[in-house]
Amino acid sequence: MRKFVLFYLLLFAAAYSFAQTKNFIDQPYLETNARADTLVTPDRIYLNITITEKDSKGRNSVEEQENKMARSFRNLGIDLDKQLVIDDLSSSFKKYFLRQKDVLKSKRYVLLVYTGKQAAQALVALEELDIANTYLQKTEYSKMDALELDLKSKAVIKAKKKAVALTTPLGQKVGIAIHISDTSTPYYPRYNERAELKTMAMDAMGEPEPLDLDFEKIKVETAVDVKFILE
Template identity: 25%
Template sequence: MKKTFLFAICLFTVLTYSQEIKLISQINVSGEGKIKVVPDQVTILATVETKGTNAKEVKKENDQQMESVLKLVKSMNLAPGDFKTKRVSLNPQYDYEKKKHTYNGTQTIEILLRDLSKYDELMEGMVDQGINRIESVTFQSSKLVQYQSDARKLAIKEAKMKAEDYVSVLGQKVGAGITITDNSQTYYPQPVYAMKSMAMEADSATPRQTMAAGEIEITANVSVSFKLE
């Protein structure tokens, strides 16, 4: 009997709570915040590729060219943590028509350049020292975390403004937020892909500007439920 009585009380409490939840007047809206910023740094993926019929010679030539590239990078006073070897490979390839093996050696270096004014100097210098493939160039902001926070705040403000627009016609007011859902996707800077092979004019005496960084866009999306008063 006691168990039945306790079960009835619990059931009544759950039903009453559910009814109270359903009776809360609320509005569900979405908001988007966008921040456009000028990038202040760039990540470059660059590769030295060598080919030949002798594996040892191909690797040796590849190492020599990458050594020259690293010397150039170090001479530009980049922090040791801002450049690193990303990939190294030495692969045999068989030519069925000529019935002989050749070898393809590659080394890829990743460079974070924090001073964009050195971009052209670095790119031209790397090609002069042996880089013959630019994999990608990705412009970024060193203040990404701050801008992501600003974008989220703008998204919440837009959501509240939408809610106020809707309920103003009904003569109601927007109350406290009930739930907030972050629908933002992880921000990945979009790389600019270069051609497989790259050549620059070595005899040009006039400094050239080949970079147009433009702007990067950081976006936040939220869904918010507000209580209506």
């Protein structure tokens, strides 16, 4: 008896689901799609910096170079606690012709700056300290989530306008939306494969001055598909 009841319940559920699908298909509707995009300037710029112990008789240790770098960054108004982190610490052994072993240390950091000007100033400071192993790691836009939501809203509004434009000549009206699909591709931070950066330009007197770096703008795009009932 229970199996018999269960069979009819499953049959009823399947019939109800089919009826719902059929009702949806039978309704007159219009499907439109729309995109919304914009360009934004990155406001989170990550520089990868490597300090290596100088392989010379009067060697400058990693710690000495690190302290000099920290002073230079503070003079630029950089908050070391929030903007500078250690990314990697390593040592390597190098054999000399006298078969002596010496430990050469290196330390890698990631510096976060918020403008192209601040990035240029940091690069000039590193150049003056003879720390040349620096490259652009990635760029981001800090308000990306809010921007994407705003663009999705604009895309839906645009889809509605397209639907109205298509139906007005036919004397029909656009009703409620019965299906909305977000077909946007998620945004991911832009990583740079060791992109080299020029650190200095020369002024008329031959003195180094910061370049006004102009980072490539980030294109953000959203897309939606919307089905509207036709009245």
